[in-house]
Amino acid sequence: MTQAIELNDLILAIYDTTVDPSGWPKVLDRIARYIGARGAFVFELQGLGKERRIHAPFFSSVYNQDLVDGYLAAHNAQELIDQDVFARLSRPTDQIQLITDDALANTEEELLARANVRTMLEYGIRYRAGALLNKDQVNQDRFALQFSASAGPLSKAHFERAALLMPHIAKALNISRPTKQLADQFRSVADCIDMLVIGVCILDATGRIVHSNHEFRRQLESYPVFRKDPAGRLVMNAPGSSGALAELRGDLSNHGRFGARPRKEAIVSLVDDKPHTLCVEVAPLTSANEFGEPSLNGHIVYSMDTGSFYEINGDLLASMFQLTQAEASVLEMMAEGLTNLQISERRAKSVETVNSQVKSILVKTRSANRTQLIRLATNISSSFILERSHQNG
Numbered sequence: 443m444t445q446a447i448e449l450n451d452l453i454l455a456i457y458d459t460t461v462d463p464s465g466w467p468k469v470l471d472r473i474a475r476y477i478g479a480r481g482a483f484v485f486e487l488q489g490l491g492k493e494r495r496i497h498a499p500f501f502s503s504v505y506n507q508d509l510v511d512g513y514l515a516a517h518n519a520q521e522l523i524d525q526d527v528f529a530r531l532s533r534p535t536d537q538i539q540l541i542t543d544d545a546l547a548n549t550e551e552e553l554l555a556r557a558n559v560r561t562m563l564e565y566g567i568r569y570r571a572g573a574l575l576n577k578d579q580v581n582q583d584r585f586a587l588q589f590s591a592s593a594g595p596l597s598k599a600h601f602e603r604a605a606l607l608m609p610h611i612a613k614a615l616n617i618s619r620p621t622k623q624l625a626d627q628f629r630s631v632a633d634c635i636d637m638l639v640i641g642v643c644i645l646d647a648t649g650r651i652v653h654s655n656h657e658f659r660r661q662l663e664s665y666p667v668f669r670k671d672p673a674g675r676l677v678m679n680a681p682g683s684s685g686a687l688a689e690l691r692g693d694l695s696n697h698g699r700f701g702a703r704p705r706k707e708a709i710v711s712l713v714d715d716k717p718h719t720l721c722v723e724v725a726p727l728t729s730a731n732e733f734g735e736p737s738l739n740g741h742i743v744y745s746m747d748t749g750s751f752y753e754i755n756g757d758l759l760a761s762m763f764q765l766t767q768a769e770a771s772v773l774e775m776m777a778e779g780l781t782n783l784q785i786s787e788r789r790a791k792s793v794e795t796v797n798s799q800v801k802s803i804l805v806k807t808r809s810a811n812r813t814q815l816i817r818l819a820t821n822i823s824s825s826f827i828l829e830r831s832h833q834n835g
Contacts, residue, residue, distance in 0.1 A: 449606060452476055453694050456610045457725045460618035460742055461644075461732065463625045466500035473611070474502055477603045478593055480567060481505055484575075484615065485584040487525065496521050509565070517558035524558075528572035529580050536577070536701045538608045540587075542596050543570040562588070569594030571604075575612035577702040578807070579762065579822045583615045609698030616704045617723050617744055620826035627827070632732035637828050639752070641745035644730055646738055649675040649691065653733045661745055667711045667720050668745075676743065678711065678722070690724035691741050697725065703808065705821065710813045721746040721813045748816045749779040755823035762822070763806045772799045776812065777819055 452472050459465045470482040481502035488495050496514050514521065528541045547553035554560070562570075568591035575583035585608060589596065620640045621631050628634045635642055641658030643651055651674055654662070662668050671677050678687050686709045689696050700706040709722040723744045729736050754777045760770035775785045786796045800812070809815040820826070 448476065450694060452607065453610050453697075454726055454728045456607070456614050457697075457742075458728055459614055460725055461621055461631060461727065461730050463500075463618065463622050467503035470500060470502040471504060473607055474504075474587065476607065477587060478589070478600055479587040480590050480593065481588045483586040483588075484611075485525070485586060487522070487581040487584070494522055496525065513558075513561060517561065520556060520558045525572065525584065528584070529574055532574045532577070536703045536706070538573050538575060538585075538605070538612060538701045540571045540573045540596075540601055540604050540608070543572075544595070566590050569596060571596055571600075573604075573608060574702055575608060575615060578705070578818050582822075583612060585611060609701050609704070610694075612702055613698050613704035613707065614725065616821065617725055619821055620744070623826050630732060638826050639750065639828055640826050641743075641747070643676060643743040643745070644727065644733060644735065644738070644740065645676055645691075645743065646735070646740040648673070649740075651676050652735060652738070652740070653730070657747075658743075658745055661720060661747055665720060665747075667722075678709075687722070687724065691726075694726065705814055705817045706810065708814065708817060710811060719748050719813045721748055721817050746817060746820070748813050751779055752777045752816070752820045752824045754819045758823050759819055763803075765803060765806060769799050769803050769806075772796060773803055773815075773819060776800070776803075777816060777824070 452469075455465070455469050455472060459469055466484065470484070474480060474482045481504050483498050483502070484500040486497045486499060488497050496518055498510055498514065501510060524543075524546050527546055531541045531545055532539050543553065544550070547556070554563075562568075567588045569589040571587045571589075573585045574580055575585050587604065589600075620638050621635075621642070624631045624634050624637065635653075636656040638655055638657060641655065641661050643654040643658045646652050651670065662670070666679050669677050669679055676687075690707070690709070697707070698704065705723075707723065709724075711720045711722060725742050726740075727742045728739055730738050730742075754774060756770040756774040759765060759773060760767070765773065771789070772785055775788060780788070782796045782800060783793055785791075786793045789796070803809075804811070804815055807815055807818055809818060
């Protein structure tokens, strides 16, 4: 297998986790081998203050679950300090930077004297590197690589190979958050896909729809954005959108272009020339076993109706992006699907004031438009699963 084919196969395997999160351990094994590392992790930081904890939802299958849990419990405080250093050194850009562990201490002797490093040495791990895969919410999607003494220190080749993969890992984790919520709560994603408030559509290699959930079918019927052509293929009607969809269904290089802010890859589709939009995201999908498609070689499409109601945590978002209390309130109303005029009426403020507040929110959250903003806000603090009381409504 040539290196190019190996890389393409690995990237496709990364995107297959969007419908099957259980595949991450083996995918991380492959990622580590490709880069030349011993293993790889995806971390999350949970809780606040003294309750902050490091959680590892996914890691290479070469690691033992009990040992990982024991290590994180024993060295949580130092690991939090190290993770804060990795985050601080990651520049505020869309690009993903891999930070090596020599940044964690003033000298090598000081680093090797740490209790957590001594424990890792017992397991054969000498070098580490970390990266922020999500710079919108730095507590999620942190990536880590571990290297043996013989494989390190990290070389230019290590960095180059990691750079080829990390944007795709970031995108896969970002867009799969709805299906991961299902996987965390239910045995089968396929059986519960209609519970998502996000539209999901699976396409085969020709672009033909082979599966879609209730929300996607609702959007198909309600808005002139999508349609099925006579062959059953998904087509977008909005000007420019068909080309954007075709581009994302094309070469793998069209994915992962926005690094640690993958939401910017979304296709924004106006509905009847009004600011009400659908946020459409696409990823390759070679297989979808749960949906009866073991050899799909197609794509998965996520479509979010930004005019629907989404309950978000305004206080959390305000603290993350330094929003004023008024801006946080406006953002919560935007997530309800209200227009600027409707927000001005509810808040008894002028439309000009609301327009100004919305512009300020967009700047602070590094969002290019309203749709990106709602995608960001919901991805951080919203549930994508319908409440049981609404499932039969």
